Amino acid sequence: MTTTAPAASAGTTAGTRPTGFVRDTAAVFVRESKPLVRDPFSVMFSLVQPLVFLGLFGPLLIGAAGGDVAGTLQWFVPGILVMVALFGTASTGANLLFEMQTGSHERTLVAPLSRSALLVGRALKEVVPLVIQGTIVVVVAVPFGFAVDVAGLAVGLVILAVFGIGFGALSYTLALSCRNRDWMFWMVHQTLLFPLMILSGMLLPLDDGPDWMKVAAAVNPLSYLVGAERALLAGDFGDPAVVGGAIAAIVTCAIGVVVGVRAMRRAS
Amino acid sequence: MPREAGLMTNQMITAQGLTKTFRSKGQTVEAVRSLDLAVGEGELVAFLGPNGAGKSTTLRMLTTLLPPTSGDAVVAGCDVRRDPAGVRRRIGYVGQGSSGGHTQRVRDELHAQGAFYGLGRRETRTRAAELIESLELGQVANRTVQSLSGGQKRRLDIALGLIHRPELLFLDEPSTGLDPHSRANLWQHIVELRRATGTTIFLTTHYLDEADRLAERVMVMDHGSVIADDTAWALKESLAGDRVTLTFESATDASAAAARLGGEIDGADGASARVVTVTAPGGDRALPRYIRELADAGIDVAAATHRQPTLDDVFLALTGRSLRDEAAHAAPIGEASEPVAA
Numbered sequence: 001m002t003t004t005a006p007a008a009s010a011g012t013t014a015g016t017r018p019t020g021f022v023r024d025t026a027a028v029f030v031r032e033s034k035p036l037v038r039d040p041f042s043v044m045f046s047l048v049q050p051l052v053f054l055g056l057f058g059p060l061l062i063g064a065a066g067g068d069v070a071g072t073l074q075w076f077v078p079g080i081l082v083m084v085a086l087f088g089t090a091s092t093g094a095n096l097l098f099e100m101q102t103g104s105h106e107r108t109l110v111a112p113l114s115r116s117a118l119l120v121g122r123a124l125k126e127v128v129p130l131v132i133q134g135t136i137v138v139v140v141a142v143p144f145g146f147a148v149d150v151a152g153l154a155v156g157l158v159i160l161a162v163f164g165i166g167f168g169a170l171s172y173t174l175a176l177s178c179r180n181r182d183w184m185f186w187m188v189h190q191t192l193l194f195p196l197m198i199l200s201g202m203l204l205p206l207d208d209g210p211d212w213m214k215v216a217a218a219v220n221p222l223s224y225l226v227g228a229e230r231a232l233l234a235g236d237f238g239d240p241a242v243v244g245g246a247i248a249a250i251v252t253c254a255i256g257v258v259v260g261v262r263a264m265r266r267a268s
Numbered sequence: 269m270p271r272e273a274g275l276m277t278n279q280m281i282t283a284q285g286l287t288k289t290f291r292s293k294g295q296t297v298e299a300v301r302s303l304d305l306a307v308g309e310g311e312l313v314a315f316l317g318p319n320g321a322g323k324s325t326t327l328r329m330l331t332t333l334l335p336p337t338s339g340d341a342v343v344a345g346c347d348v349r350r351d352p353a354g355v356r357r358r359i360g361y362v363g364q365g366s367s368g369g370h371t372q373r374v375r376d377e378l379h380a381q382g383a384f385y386g387l388g389r390r391e392t393r394t395r396a397a398e399l400i401e402s403l404e405l406g407q408v409a410n411r412t413v414q415s416l417s418g419g420q421k422r423r424l425d426i427a428l429g430l431i432h433r434p435e436l437l438f439l440d441e442p443s444t445g446l447d448p449h450s451r452a453n454l455w456q457h458i459v460e461l462r463r464a465t466g467t468t469i470f471l472t473t474h475y476l477d478e479a480d481r482l483a484e485r486v487m488v489m490d491h492g493s494v495i496a497d498d499t500a501w502a503l504k505e506s507l508a509g510d511r512v513t514l515t516f517e518s519a520t521d522a523s524a525a526a527a528r529l530g531g532e533i534d535g536a537d538g539a540s541a542r543v544v545t546v547t548a549p550g551g552d553r554a555l556p557r558y559i560r561e562l563a564d565a566g567i568d569v570a571a572a573t574h575r576q577p578t579l580d581d582v583f584l585a586l587t588g589r590s591l592r593d594e595a596a597h598a599a600p601i602g603e604a605s606e607p608v609a610a
Contacts (some may be wrong), residue, residue, distance in 0.1 A: 023386070024384075026383075027380065027383035027384055028384075030380065030383065031369075031372070031376075031377075031380035031383070031384075034372060034373070034376045034380070035369075035371040035372060038373060038376070039371075095371075098370065099369060099370075101365075102365050102366050102367075102370065103363045103364060103365020103366055103367045104365070104366070104367050104368060104369045104370075106333065106363045106365065106367065107361065107363065107367035107381075107428060108384065109333060110331050110332065110333060110356055110359070110361040110363075111356060111381070111384040111385060112353050112356040112357040112384070112385060112386070113384055
């Protein structure tokens with residue numbers, strides 16, 4: 001080796017400038033949101049299951065309640081909103097899993113993006129479909145007698161969005177851990193999804209359930225979210241359940257982002 | 269035998285003692301062993317070797333995707349350990365897989381890549397338009413990546429690697445999985461890119477013809493070490509010599525000719541037992557001499573050919589194995605050919 005002088009123009013690559021966390025996060029967010037903008041109907045895909053529950057499970061609940069349509073929807077629709085957040089964000093790691101397998105994720109790891117931004121930008125993207133889907137569910141329910149407090153709905157969607165960022169981040173973490181083992185991702189996904197849903201009381205009340213179910217529900221953040229959404233959509237801002245739901249959402253978000261960022265840093 | 273590269277030129281890549289070990293099934297695997305290399309500014313270097321030789325692991329260390337177990341490397345003026353972000357800002361990278369998001373549109377993905385590198389909106393759009401035109405992606409610019417052919421995806425990968433005008437472009441097995449037409453088309457784009465921009469290119473490949481045709485310098489890697497480093501011409505000239513093939517009417521004549529010329533009989537029986545291959549520098553001049561010498565000894569040559577050596581002959585001479593056979597069993601595009609870090 002005759003000389004070890006560094007490349008003369010190193011550090012001055014034309015047109016590039018240092019990137020910060022906010023700009024990186026925005027760049028990742030915009031990229032992740034583009035397919036949604038280009039094909040808005042894709043947002044309906046993860047809305048199918050909550051709408052099926054609303055359409056098929058709702059009449060059964062109404063029947064069990066002695067035909068009280070409005071009262072039953074007032075209890076059931078907030079749970080469906082939480083279900084939208086759960087279903088929409090739980091499977092979002094599958095997109096990352098696919099990008100890890102094809103090489104797209106590797107490209108972003110070689111780009112000068114902060115590892116935190118790679119995770120947070122993706123997780124923030126979950127907010128957009130979640131808010132759209134939640135609004136659609138409410139709009140569908142209103143003609144059937146569901147009474148919604150608009151301000152409560154707005155706060156409720158904010159709480160769900162915070163939860164969705166955290167739960168989406170956990171889904172990405174699972175994808176990063178599973179690497180090319182799709183089956184493991186889906187096994188964990190399916191194993192957790194339905195117990196979380198049932199043990200939140202979003203479909204059926206847990207008041208008459210066994211004690212172990214009540215204990216499990218007490219450590220399930222979704223239980224607090226469901227309680228908060230029921231209070232907020234009814235316009236009852238003073239209900240202590242609102243604070244409980246907000247705390248559950250913030251804790252889920254904090255845990256999801258911290259764990260997710262650590263996983264993303266380890267991924268490279 | 270690492271070559272002294274880039275005489276009096278700036279170095280785009282230098283590495284000393286670069287080593288990577290993995291834990292696999294309870295055992296330690298040394299994927300890259302104390303590698304020294306130097307790539308000068310503006311060079312097009314091919315890293316040639318079979319699957320598992322350590323090419324991709326080396327490349328992943330140089331692109332900051334894997335931390336070295338030991339050793340040092342400076343890429344585009346930045347230390348891969350101390351300033352990985354600096355390395356990332358200055359390099360372009362085209363990995364083995366398809367790097368466009370499958371649900372993303374081609375143009376959107378290029379715009380996003382520009383934003384990843386901190387380019388302004390106007391500059392990103394201008395640059396994306398240039399790349400779409402030069403890499404012939406205009407017809408598919410508004411289509412999703414998942415709808416593209418293999419060759420189109422590869423051209424998009426290269427466009428994504430070039431959006432920020434990097435001084436150094438890493439290409440990891442760029443033509444693996446492509447049909448011959450798409451491969452030739454890709455090579456043409458790489459050559460034109462090099463001619464137009466002077467970008468330093470470091471590519472790994474297990475295709476002999478790719479290294480022979482594209483690279484002005486070839487590093488041959490095997491079992492985690494560089495075993496040869498020079499121009500393709502010099503490697504072929506110094507390590508292999510020309511191949512002179514002589515065919516005889518009988519196996520007896522072939523045996524006598526092989527003993528007289530120091531050649532090797534191709535096979536133990538059948539037609540191959542009547543064929544003798546002799547390795548000789550300047551085969552075009554040696555061939556008539558061999559025929560005259562054998563005629564004087566009363567041995568008639570039925571047919572004779574001579575060909576220049578290939579990089580496969582070089583690899584065969586260095587390792588005793590044929591790289592061509594291993595390339596035929598190459599992993600399809602997107603399939604990892606290196607062990608996964610423990």
